[in-house]
Amino acid sequence: MHPDLERILFDEETLQAKVAEMGATLSRDYAGKTPLLICILKGAALFMSDLVKRIDVPIEMDFMAISSYGQSTKSSGAVRILYDLERPVEGRDVIIVEDIVDTGLTLAYLRDTMIRRQAASVKIVSLFDKPSGRKVDIQPDYFGFTVPDAFIVGYGLDYAERYRNLPYVGILKSDIYATG
Ligand SMILES: O=P(O)(O)OC[C@H]1O[C@H](OP(=O)(O)OP(=O)(O)O)[C@H](O)[C@@H]1O
Numbered sequence: 001m002h003p004d005l006e007r008i009l010f011d012e013e014t015l016q017a018k019v020a021e022m023g024a025t026l027s028r029d030y031a032g033k034t035p036l037l038i039c040i041l042k043g044a045a046l047f048m049s050d051l052v053k054r055i056d057v058p059i060e061m062d063f064m065a066i067s068s069y070g071q072s073t074k075s076s077g078a079v080r081i082l083y084d085l086e087r088p089v090e091g092r093d094v095i096i097v098e099d100i101v102d103t104g105l106t107l108a109y110l111r112d113t114m115i116r117r118q119a120a121s122v123k124i125v126s127l128f129d130k131p132s133g134r135k136v137d138i139q140p141d142y143f144g145f146t147v148p149d150a151f152i153v154g155y156g157l158d159y160a161e162r163y164r165n166l167p168y169v170g171i172l173k174s175d176i177y178a179t180g
């Protein structure tokens, strides 16, 4: 285990099994359709690349970068688009792919954006849900695991851009961010 972690919450095998299960669910729910999966960079990059391999209906992929945490463990509250989609979502069945829903601010912003851009349908899939962090009332349509009220890293999730490459997910020791 990485020395900056307090403990591991989900090992690689557990994550992969859940992603496979979520892919199978999406394949059933989107039978006969060609959904557009939108990966919210950077956090969701690892989840997205594993998830699409587990979906067996035709899909398309696009990417969007959003940032509100920066170098902090607390949301700045200001959601900014750093990089936008390549193609319009109008008339598409959109699936927003996120790593975590915490305050819900990112997701509320994204869902409103997709509705404004006239997507035919918008669903949210997030690997992790942290209900204790919620500031706006929004829930993912699909999620993998509920996580405790702690800052987690690994499998795409970062603190100040670090730890995204860990193949497992764990709780970051609080002295790592308390001391900067
Ligand atoms: O529900 P919220 O409180 O809005 O938090 C969730 C969002 O915050 C993180 O992104 P971040 O802004 O850290 O960008 P990153 O994915 O590039 O790390 C995470 O990847 C989600 O997109």
Ligand SMILES: [Mg+2]
Pocket (backbone or CB within 6 Å): 043, 069, 070, 157, 158, 159
């Ligand atoms: Mg981040």
